[in-house]
Amino acid sequence: MxxxxxxxxxxxxxxxxxxxxxxxxxxxxxxxxxxxxxxxxxxxxxxxxxxxxxxxxxxxHPHWTAPTGSPRTGLAFRCADPAEVDRTWAELTGAGFHGELPPWDAFWGQRYAVLHDPDGNGVDLYAPLDAG
Missing domain, CATH: 3.10.180.10 (2,3-Dihydroxybiphenyl 1,2-Dioxygenase, domain 1)
Structure with missing residues (x-):
């Protein structure tokens, strides 16, 4: 296996x-x-x-140290539609979490935004632009 x-x-x-x-x-x-x-x-x-x-x-792991520099991996959360990307971005940044890239209409056909969690990990929000 x-x-x-x-x-x-x-x-x-x-x-x-x-x-x-x-x-x-x-x-x-x-x-x-x-x-x-x-x-x-x-x-x-x-x-x-x-x-x-x-x-x-x-x-x-007694000698563990946090990585430095930009994150090399990220998590992505699919939203129901482009408006939910915008709402979720606004809620999280309004609550004081770091917004890395505000929502935009990406050339690959998605509404997209990038946040960082409290430890700097990239967390993407996305939804198809034609979510209807």
Missing amino acids: APRFDLIGIAVTDMARSLDFYRRLGLDIPAEADSEAHVEVTLPGGLRLAWDDVAMIRTF
């Missing part, structure tokens, strides 16, 4: 702030998770998304 892709892990410096960001994107994360060192949710289709605070990571 070949390995099966199962989980995306994110290192965080402030669990509650990170989970707030992802809740605003529609993920069902219980409020009591804010004080945990490790949190994970199962997404539709079975893939899991997990968050580990830096102190937890250092319990098994």
Whole structure:
């Protein structure tokens, strides 16, 4: 049997702030998770998304350091339509989260925007321009 892709892990410096960001994107994360060192949710289709605070990571990887520079990977959230891209962007940036690239109509046929989660990870929002 070949390995099966199962989980995306994110290192965080402030669990509650990170989970707030992802809740605003529609993920069902219980409020009591804010004080945990490790949190994970199962997404539709079975893939899991997990968050580990830096102190937890250092319990098994004592020399871990945060990467520097621009992120090389990102997460993308499909929105129902272009207006939802704009609404979600406005909600998250209005709540103080970093907006990297404001919504635009991309040449490949999508309304697109890029945010950063509290730890600088790229999170894209998109919807087909012809979402009707």
